[in-house]
Amino acid sequence: MTGYDFTLAGARLTALGSGALWWEEHRLLCISDLHLGKSERHIRRGGSALPPYETRDTLIRLSERVSALQPDTVVCLGDSFDDDAASQALPEAEKSQLGALMQGRRWIWITGNHDPAPADLGGEQMAELHLAPLTFRHIADPLATAEVSGHYHPKARVRSTTRPCFLLDRSRLILPAFGTYTGGLRSSDPALTSLMAADALAILTGAQALVVPMPR
């Protein structure tokens, strides 16, 4: 495992180099911001025809994590689909691939701002998941503690290398986006610097998860 182990509010967690979060105690895999169907939404709205392979690519990477770890529970932290229409327009092949992944385990869709009413693809849908001591939600609540969230697509720059990253302080963990066509927000953006404590860490994704003080 190429992850970084840490504790949040007493829960022992591992930030994986792939951008997924692993909670061994519950055999729980958490990923955020899959944005499935992004290219389809783009052309549907009159934009250009982006290469339509990102959903396949995202699911392939997710399958790799799932088959390697065999989680009991998978939590998708919101913005799993680029919008509602995208979840309905998911091609059959991808739908059955997703179905196979969901088979035999608890699957939770947290609702995000892009997909407020998640698709009819099975699994449970909820706005927040409480699994003591942690709370999983899409967008961080500045007042919350012991919280795991996504939404911001954080990325950080070290040695002129920019990579998607986790952000961690004593109160919260923010996950990087797992989807293939997802941009990033620099950790130095005020939206993130105001949210994270002064001694926050950034855990860079990559072949090996790397921890650094959060670049501001």
Place this chain on the structure above:
Amino acid sequence: MSELPKAIQDWFSARGWTVHPHQHAMLERAGAPCTLLIAPTGGGKTMAGFLPTLAELADGSHDGLHTLYISPLKALAADIKRNLRTPVEEIGLPIRIDDRTGDTPASRKRRQRADPPHILLTTPESLALLTSYEDAARTFKGLKRVVVDEIHALAESKRGDQLMLALARLQTLCPDLRRVGLSATVDDPEAIASYLARHPDPCDIVLADPGPAPDIRMLETEAAPPWAGGGAAYAIPAVMAQIKAHKTTLIFHNTRAQAEIFFHNLWLANEDALPIGIHHGSLDRVQRERVEAAMVRGELRAIVCTGSLDLGIDWGDVDLVIQIGAPKNVKRLVQRIGRANHRYNAPSKALLVPANRFEVVECRAALEAVRENDLDGDPRGPGPRDVLCQHILIAACSGPFDAEELYAEMTRAGAYATLTRTAFDACLTFCATGGYALKAYDQWQRLLQRPDGKWQLRDPRAASRIRMNLGTIQDADLIKVRLKRSRGGKPLGEVEEAFAATLTPGDTFLIGGQTVRYEGLREMTVEVSRNPGRKPKIAVFSGTKFATSTQLSARILKMFKQDSWPALPGHTADWLDLQRAVSELPRAGRLLIESFPHDSREHICVYGFAGRNAQQTLGLLLTKRMEELGLDPLGFVATDYATLIWGLQEVADPAPLFDPEALRDGLEGWLAGNAVMKRAFRGAATIAGLIERNTPGARKNGRQATFSSDILYDTLRKYDPDHLLMDITREEALRGLVDFGRIEEMLERTRGRITLRRLERISPLAAPLLLEVGKVPVKGAAEEKLLQQEAEELMRQSGLDQLPQ
């Protein structure tokens, strides 16, 4: 039409002017379908292009647009408008003249479409935009002539390809359209002529008297040039003295950043407070116009500028041109020199100022080339397909089109004469559906084929998105710089996004000759405050980097063979002598490689003399190979003459690295994953309409809505490697950024003869490379090792590693 109306002739005579022979020649050929005029700057070239128009419009009987004038520069269009209005008003000709560029207010643009002037002055991009409107046929009704100014410059870029496609469109709308090209001195006039003409029409070439040879020298300074860099700060006092000794001086730079720094230094040394201005493409339009106006009024003693002043704007009484930094290309140098002395038959006066020691050699070589009139030029291949894709989208914006007709029209542009129907159809499919192996967009495709067989936009609203992203200029992403709102919010210009990203509040940088302090980023605009006096961080909005031409490189290698260099200044001759003593000088027939330890890393320096782009490619190829051989390369930097690579291991036997077969074989596989390819992809994907630089509704929320083109590239490479855009990218990269042709030329020239010199320390010739900017990191095993070290170090320094996590 060979007679000039009397009123025009009288106006000429009243000024004591005579019509030049080449202007007569253009009048005589006024009825020809296509004419190319090659004349030195200041030879009344533009007037020669317009005289037939003035003659035809003199009787006031023409209704609507008559002549379209295209220039590569907005400023040139504005300048010509000014220059043309003078005779028209003084003679009292019933001719309406107007210009139309990206800077023209929307209200005036609308008026122009409904009620076009007789003469419209515009740029290739604005013309392409005009042809994208549904009412294009009405706008261009009656059009008789098109004059393409500075066609030698346009023909070198995709802007020219786009223009020629637009002209093919216009020719369909106006079959009698006659074309005129105006060009500076070029190496191959026939190539430009067939580029301009409707294929397969012939094109007459009119050669004007080239005028007297220029008076061109290297600037002699008391201080020797530094070892590296492009600033030429050492030459400030000497340049200042030249400005004082002349009426008006143009000071050319190769990049915008260099122009800014030089201007800053010049200003600090300007004790007499001479009026000196700065002009480059990143400056705000208002600022540029102010400088241009002051220049026209003759109020400025000098202008520090870049390629934005390269082309034929008539600045009046320029009596000296100074080129800072090696010119890289003899043809461009000659054209720049032509900027001085706009009086016909007066020699131009120019000074070359090498920015560093190596450039002294290069400037010397360039001087000899100018003297021998040995211009350099490389033929361009067939018209690029990304431009073709954009043109198909433009056609779709203007209304439903028939594929067969559009194909026929496009092949009438010289650059696309050899385009096959299959290649065209692939581009059309790309525009319609994305052209992916996976048919995902049947429902949402961009272009639809109607029952009558014509193609149209599925969603008419897409037209405005397409128009917003029109054009082929591939500047790095620029973002606007303005003063903070509390300080007036005045726009100052633009910087590259990548540069803006490196700024933190409090940082200072130069723009428009003033030092400003970075305050923050607000709605995609850099906000700054004025901050005089502090030493600025450097602005890195680098202009285009040109590669030294093959011909110029060959001349330099020839100079290296000399026993001594009496023509070179002592400091430079001594440097070459020292290199010869410590190591040796590179030769044309052998590949010299130096190997030495420096700063606790192993280095090799490869003197390929293949030009910046090819040396860059060589760096990528070699580091890839070194990575495979476990030599742990960490990075490299390339200049026009050498590539310096550093890493963790010594290279004892370079021969396996340079096996030509391995290099060629490695190319395709290697090409796939590297940054140069990604840059080429970004360019092609943007022009072809896959990536939109501008989208309706600016991104205002904090979260970044865009994703990198690199990811699109990686995805395509993985799932659809034969996609049209991948094909275009390979082609582009090979001829432009990768420039493998010049690596081949280098291999051919050296034929496996490699000299490896193991040195105790860095050699005189290699040392300047260490100071070069633009170092390319190698993202390999060594980088992962160091990244890990750095992360641990940062954790330790911050004390965060002590925290219980």
